[in-house]
Amino acid sequence: MLKRWRQTLTWTDVVVYAIGVIIGIAVVYGTIRTWQKAEYTPEQWINLTIDGLKLGSIYALIALGYTLVYGILRMINFAHSEVFMAGPFTAVFLAIYLDDIGFYNAQPIISLLLITLLSATVSVTVALLLEKIAYRRLRYAPRLVPLITAIGASFFLQYTFRGFYGADVETYPNLDILKGTLTFGPITIPKTDLFVIVSGFLLMLLLYIIVQRTKIGKAMRSVSEDKEVAALMGIDVDRIIQFTFGLGGASAGIAGIMYAIIYQNVHAFMGFIPGLKAFTAAVLGGIGNVVGAWLGGTLLGLLESLGPNLFLSGMGIPSANQLKDGIAFAILVFILIFRPTGLLGERISKTKA
Amino acid sequence: MSKRLLIIVSIIMISSMVLAACGAKPYECTDKIGCVTVAPTDPLHIAYAMVINGPDATLGIDSRNGAEIAVDDHGGKVLDHAIKFDGEDDGCSAEGGQAVGSKLAADPTIVAILGTSCSSALRVAMPLWSTAGFTVISASNTAPDLTLVGNENNYPGYLRTAHSDVVQGAAAAQFAYEQGFRKAATIHDGSIYAESLQQVFADEFTKLGGTITAQESVAPDQVDMSGVLTSIASGAPEFIYHPIFIAAGTQLILQARQTPGLENVIQMGADGMFSPDVMTGAGDAVEGVYVSSPDFTKFGADYAAKFLPAYQAKFGSAPVSIFHAHAYDAMNMVLACVEKVTVKDSDGTLHIPRQSLRDCMYATKDFKGLTGNLTCTPTGDCADPKIAVYQYHTGEYPPTKVWP
Numbered sequence: 001m002l003k004r005w006r007q008t009l010t011w012t013d014v015v016v017y018a019i020g021v022i023i024g025i026a027v028v029y030g031t032i033r034t035w036q037k038a039e040y041t042p043e044q045w046i047n048l049t050i051d052g053l054k055l056g057s058i059y060a061l062i063a064l065g066y067t068l069v070y071g072i073l074r075m076i077n078f079a080h081s082e083v084f085m086a087g088p089f090t091a092v093f094l095a096i097y098l099d100d101i102g103f104y105n106a107q108p109i110i111s112l113l114l115i116t117l118l119s120a121t122v123s124v125t126v127a128l129l130l131e132k133i134a135y136r137r138l139r140y141a142p143r144l145v146p147l148i149t150a151i152g153a154s155f156f157l158q159y160t161f162r163g164f165y166g167a168d169v170e171t172y173p174n175l176d177i178l179k180g181t182l183t184f185g186p187i188t189i190p191k192t193d194l195f196v197i198v199s200g201f202l203l204m205l206l207l208y209i210i211v212q213r214t215k216i217g218k219a220m221r222s223v224s225e226d227k228e229v230a231a232l233m234g235i236d237v238d239r240i241i242q243f244t245f246g247l248g249g250a251s252a253g254i255a256g257i258m259y260a261i262i263y264q265n266v267h268a269f270m271g272f273i274p275g276l277k278a279f280t281a282a283v284l285g286g287i288g289n290v291v292g293a294w295l296g297g298t299l300l301g302l303l304e305s306l307g308p309n310l311f312l313s314g315m316g317i318p319s320a321n322q323l324k325d326g327i328a329f330a331i332l333v334f335i336l337i338f339r340p341t342g343l344l345g346e347r348i349s350k351t352k353a
Numbered sequence: 354m355s356k357r358l359l360i361i362v363s364i365i366m367i368s369s370m371v372l373a374a375c376g377a378k379p380y381e382c383t384d385k386i387g388c389v390t391v392a393p394t395d396p397l398h399i400a401y402a403m404v405i406n407g408p409d410a411t412l413g414i415d416s417r418n419g420a421e422i423a424v425d426d427h428g429g430k431v432l433d434h435a436i437k438f439d440g441e442d443d444g445c446s447a448e449g450g451q452a453v454g455s456k457l458a459a460d461p462t463i464v465a466i467l468g469t470s471c472s473s474a475l476r477v478a479m480p481l482w483s484t485a486g487f488t489v490i491s492a493s494n495t496a497p498d499l500t501l502v503g504n505e506n507n508y509p510g511y512l513r514t515a516h517s518d519v520v521q522g523a524a525a526a527q528f529a530y531e532q533g534f535r536k537a538a539t540i541h542d543g544s545i546y547a548e549s550l551q552q553v554f555a556d557e558f559t560k561l562g563g564t565i566t567a568q569e570s571v572a573p574d575q576v577d578m579s580g581v582l583t584s585i586a587s588g589a590p591e592f593i594y595h596p597i598f599i600a601a602g603t604q605l606i607l608q609a610r611q612t613p614g615l616e617n618v619i620q621m622g623a624d625g626m627f628s629p630d631v632m633t634g635a636g637d638a639v640e641g642v643y644v645s646s647p648d649f650t651k652f653g654a655d656y657a658a659k660f661l662p663a664y665q666a667k668f669g670s671a672p673v674s675i676f677h678a679h680a681y682d683a684m685n686m687v688l689a690c691v692e693k694v695t696v697k698d699s700d701g702t703l704h705i706p707r708q709s710l711r712d713c714m715y716a717t718k719d720f721k722g723l724t725g726n727l728t729c730t731p732t733g734d735c736a737d738p739k740i741a742v743y744q745y746h747t748g749e750y751p752p753t754k755v756w757p
Contacts (some may be wrong), residue, residue, distance in 0.1 A: 051579035059436045171633050263576050321581035322570045
């Protein structure tokens with residue numbers, strides 16, 4: 001066996017594995033030291049976990065857009081972060097108007113539904129326009145071309161929205177029914193967090209059912225396996241692709257409202273970092289895979305939230321929290337070194353004769 | 354030609370040459386750095402580098418407004434030349450400072466620069482502007498090392514009318530101690546301004562007898578604060594000092610209330626968080642949050658009587674940040690020195706020697722400005738600093754003064 005390794009292993013492999021091992025050892029060491037120091041109470045760890053789950057829900061919903069589009073078109077839609085931004089940035093004006101006329105807190109559920117509807121609609125529209133204008137003609141172009149188009153579209157959308165809505169940060173009004181916390185035994189959860197985690201999970205479940213159990217989901221899966229043969233089977237490939245973009249857009253729009261409920265401030269450039277992290281989550285879970293998007297999102301959220309306090313402060317690094325992005329991406333590198341197709345692997349058809 | 358004619362023509366030629374040579378000598382610039390020459394019909398160019406876009410835009414726009422009122426009070430002219438006051442966004446960051454620094458350094462018509470808004474931008478831009486010979490005066494840079502003798506960030510040509518954070522941090526620590534707090538935590542955002550300010554606060558607070566439980570940091574555009582707040586909560590502080598800017602500051606205000614262990618903690622920001630945008634961004638959570646700022650009640654009588662009405666008339670609102678008066682004084686100082694050192698030709702051309710302009714600015718003594726009596730130190734500190742602490746209440750802007 002050693003002989004086979006000696007033949008196939010290159011220096012690059014060795015260095016890469018070494019980096020992975022170093023990251024792994026650092027993580028384990030940091031964790032052990034943190035347990036020894038016992039700086040944080042169990043209650044605080046639970047709170048950090050809940051924060052991680054809440055972040056993870058948002059990342060998972062945005063990652064869904066990346067993963068579905070990649071599955072169908074083998075293309076990374078970098079403009080998806082702007083699809084995410086478009087929804088809440090438009091709906092904030094409706095929210096402010098509803099708050100001004102007093103409707104917002106008088107009928108919170110209806111208001112929330114209206115705002116979510118508006119956000120999802122705007123995001124879907126932006127996604128569909130992107131597909132029609134920027135991507136459709138480039139479907140059979142070399143892979144690099146739609147990638148660059150996506151980046152260009154991303155900047156275009158950022159500055160267009162900044163031009164229309166202004167460069168200021170807009171704030172969502174507070175929803176009274178979501179103020180405060182709930183206590184279940186030793187756990188205290190803010191209501192907003194609970195709302196986001198539960199609705200995120202339900203939404204992912206719904207989307208999973210759509211993709212796996214409905215006819216149109218079957219059509220999506222077949223188009224992602226082989227576009228030409230699916231067309232031969234009588235599937236309208238254009239319609240399915242549009243539907244995919246729309247589905248991704250809708251989930252991004254709803255994720256946007258969830259983001260807005262927690263962080264309240266929205267602006268034209270808010271999509272960039274969550275979009276990047278969600279893309280990371282999609283890759284982490286296995287791009288092309290709906291369950292992978294959920295898994296990757298949740299995992300990334302937990303790593304970001306627990307990571308600094310768990311790994312870094314154990315190693316004695318001061319101001320560990322400023323490095324939380326660094327940790328999330330370092331862990332991504334670590335996982336990709338040892339499992340490049342992501343945790344749940346890429347769903348490419350196994351029986352390509 | 355006859356001999357007589359030749360003699361007459363020669364005499365006329367020679368005398369005209371002598372007369373021409375004895376006419377007005379062109380101005381020779383003997384200044385160490387060089388001179389700015391302004392043609393008779395050209396405007397005098399003073400530039401600004403302030404944060405006029407993005408979440409901290411109120412800071413820069415407010416300063417620019419103050420300077421524009423000063424220009425108006427001068428009639429829009431100096432030495433019979435119109436004043437051209439334009440400039441660029443400094444982004445309140447090192448990247449923005451790099452961009453605005455190179456852009457303005459390449460413009461030789463600039464006489465002086467009002468800016469930057471943020472110390473992090475200045476630290477990158479100042480080496481470029483110092484080499485270009487500009488006089489730079491800031492209305493809102495407060496990082497201490499910018500005017501510390503021998504410090505690597507102190508460059509010739511820099512002055513400021515804003516206070517140094519050595520004063521602001523100490524005032525905040527004094528306030529916290531007098532209010533009865535003994536355990537405090539600080540959060541900065543990695544910028545030179547926030548980091549030095551919280552360190553001054555921490556040192557002073559410890560000296561007075563309090564304890565600092567944690568000194569953490571966040572990224573300026575960070576949205577999720579749960580990790581850092583949980584980390585701080587483990588030390589059970591009574592008081593959190595976060596001298597950062599609006600975007601991250603409002604998130605801290607919002608999320609601290611929801612972090613177990615920090616529900617009742619008192620929060621305080623510094624002059625970067627004195628803005629109506631903090632009130633809109635943080636909503637109800639802003640109730641009770643303290644913020645330090647120059648003490649407006651100690652400004653001269655002209656502030657309330659003349660400056661504020663002029664501001665309202667020209668811009669349609671009350672001032673949206675706190676350094677407008679400092680910018681007003683800065684512009685007036687520049688214009689006063691320009692009038693003093695400029696050599697004006699008979700045809701109206703202006704020659705402004707750059708080093709002399711700098712020397713004049715550094716020599717400012719007892720300048721009667723809105724913000725007080727300004728005297729400049731050799732390294733550029735001109736302020737007459739008096740810091741006060743204000744408190745936000747939901748729905749009311751500006752916050753009310755509570756100390757001293």
